[in-house]
Amino acid sequence: MAKPLLGLLVWLFATTQALALEFSHYHSQVDIDSYLLQMARERPELVHFHHLGSSEQGRPINYLVISRGDPENLPAIFLNGTHHGDERASTETVLGLIDFLILNHQSPQLKELLSSYAIYLQPLVNPDGFALGTRFDARGFDPNRDYAFPGRSEEDSFKTKPIRLVKELVSSMRFRAALAFHSGMEGVLWAWAHTADRAPDHDLYYTLAKLTAGAMAMPRYVQSYHDYPALGEFIDFVYMNYGTLALTVEVANEPSPPARELAGVVRRAIGGSVAFMLAILELDRGQLRIEHQATSASTTWPASIPPAKIATTRGRQGGGASPLSR
Ligand SMILES: [Zn+2]
Numbered sequence: 001m002a003k004p005l006l007g008l009l010v011w012l013f014a015t016t017q018a019l020a021l022e023f024s025h026y027h028s029q030v031d032i033d034s035y036l037l038q039m040a041r042e043r044p045e046l047v048h049f050h051h052l053g054s055s056e057q058g059r060p061i062n063y064l065v066i067s068r069g070d071p072e073n074l075p076a077i078f079l080n081g082t083h084h085g086d087e088r089a090s091t092e093t094v095l096g097l098i099d100f101l102i103l104n105h106q107s108p109q110l111k112e113l114l115s116s117y118a119i120y121l122q123p124l125v126n127p128d129g130f131a132l133g134t135r136f137d138a139r140g141f142d143p144n145r146d147y148a149f150p151g152r153s154e155e156d157s158f159k160t161k162p163i164r165l166v167k168e169l170v171s172s173m174r175f176r177a178a179l180a181f182h183s184g185m186e187g188v189l190w191a192w193a194h195t196a197d198r199a200p201d202h203d204l205y206y207t208l209a210k211l212t213a214g215a216m217a218m219p220r221y222v223q224s225y226h227d228y229p230a231l232g233e234f235i236d237f238v239y240m241n242y243g244t245l246a247l248t249v250e251v252a253n254e255p256s257p258p259a260r261e262l263a264g265v266v267r268r269a270i271g272g273s274v275a276f277m278l279a280i281l282e283l284d285r286g287q288l289r290i291e292h293q294a295t296s297a298s299t300t301w302p303a304s305i306p307p308a309k310i311a312t313t314r315g316r317q318g319g320g321a322s323p324l325s326r
Contacts, residue, residue, distance in 0.1 A: 005275075009215060011109055012274060016267040021099045023263035026088050026256065029059065029130060032095065032123050036064050039102060046105055046114075052122070053165045056138040059127035061165055063120055066101050068111065071118035075284075077277055078170065078178040078244075080122040083144040083234065085129020085136070087325060088256040089265050090181035093249075094123040096266035097273055110274075113281055120173065126162045135255075135324070137162060144180075144326060145230065147237035149194045157232060170238050177280045178246040179212075179273055180234045183255050183265075184325025185227075187220030188213040188272070189248040191239040193230045193326075198223070199239065206293040208279055209247055215275035216268045224248060224326070233326065245280065248326045249273070255325065 021035070040049035048065040055061060065071045079097055081090035098121050104110050124130055128138035137143055137160045147167075148157040158164045170178075190205035192198075199205060202223070209221040224235065238244035251269040252261070282288040 008275060012271040015104055016100065016270050019096060019099050020103060021095060023092060023096065023266045025259050026092065027095060029124060029127055033060060033062055036062055039098060040064065043102065047102060052169060055128045056161050057128045059131065061124065061127060061162060063122035064098060065118050065120055067118040068105060068114040074118045075176040076118045076120055076173050078120045078175040079273060080125050081181040082123065082130055083125045083180060084182060085126050085132060085134050086255045087183040089183035089252045091123050092262055092266050093181045093251050093269040094121050096270050097121060100270045113277055116281055125166060144234055145232035147232045147234055149232055149236040150240055151194060170242065174242040175238065175244045178238055178244050179249050179276060182248055182250050182326045183252045185250045186218045186253055187250045188218065189222060189224035189227050191224060191235045191246060193224035193233040193236050196225050203292045204290050207291045208245060208276060211279050212247060212272045212276040216272035250325055
């Protein structure tokens with residue numbers, strides 16, 4: 001392991017032990033929205049609250065922007081959770097990141113990042129699904145199949161209100177990079193999801209996903225299509241339209257793991273996300289060493305994982321314990 005990365009991981013391990021928010025239980029939307037407002041009120045120079053719109057059933061959809069600079073004049077990174085309402089570990093991950101960025105915004109590790117980018121954090125993409133405890137939106141549509149992609153026009157997509165709101169945000173911001181958090185397996189996935197063809201930035205994606213997964217000690221990082229093919233995902237839309245370097249990060253093996261495991265899940269996901277954002281900073285300074293993925297996606301498995309284990313971990317469509325997540 002490279003020395004700077006090891007140093008980062010040691011720092012992340014130490015700093016993520018002390019978060020201000022309690023992750024011994026899951027938060028309600030009321031908790032979440034009052035937390036977002038409170039953070040913006042307490043630190044107006046750093047944290048900005050925005051109301052994006054409301055869901056089909058009238059629930060508010062809000063996000064924060066955290067930056068040490070002027071958000072209007074900086075490139076932006078978008079971190080979102082809860083495309084799928086029942087994947088509550090993804091919601092908590094965004095809350096953990098907000099907490100972590102605010103607590104550590106003066107650390108040498110984050111100072112530059114937060115001075116160079118505006119970080120957009122949306123904990124609840126799909127608040128109706130969250131309230132109803134379902135993957136889908138209030139009308140039964142899957143939000144992460146609702147985006148346009150190279151095989152489907154915008155007119156034939158964006159049937160759900162929360163995803164139309166995300167579209168408004170991403171089309172005005174044209175994010176440099178993004179992470180969409182999900183939960184139901186552990187791993188990091190990159191575009192494309194709709195085709196086995198490699199994306200133009202395949203090796204860069206491979207490098208970013210490997211770093212992100214490595215910081216979480218997750219062995220799985222693969223082009224999303226090779227996890228399973230899916231049409232209409234967030235990562236494909238923002239990459240296709242804006243060149244946003246977007247990953248799906250699956251933070252835990254269950255959509256909503258037992259509360260006693262939650263703090264560990266959130267800490268680990270913070271580590272992966274911070275490693276990702278720092279890699280984007282390095283990339284934009286021309287300092288990121290891009291690795292080339294030599295052969296097919298299957299070689300991303302470390303040799304130490306026995307084939308039987310690979311088969312069960314991969315088997316999400318073929319009767320594996322965990323259903324669809326992303
Ligand atoms: Zn999901």
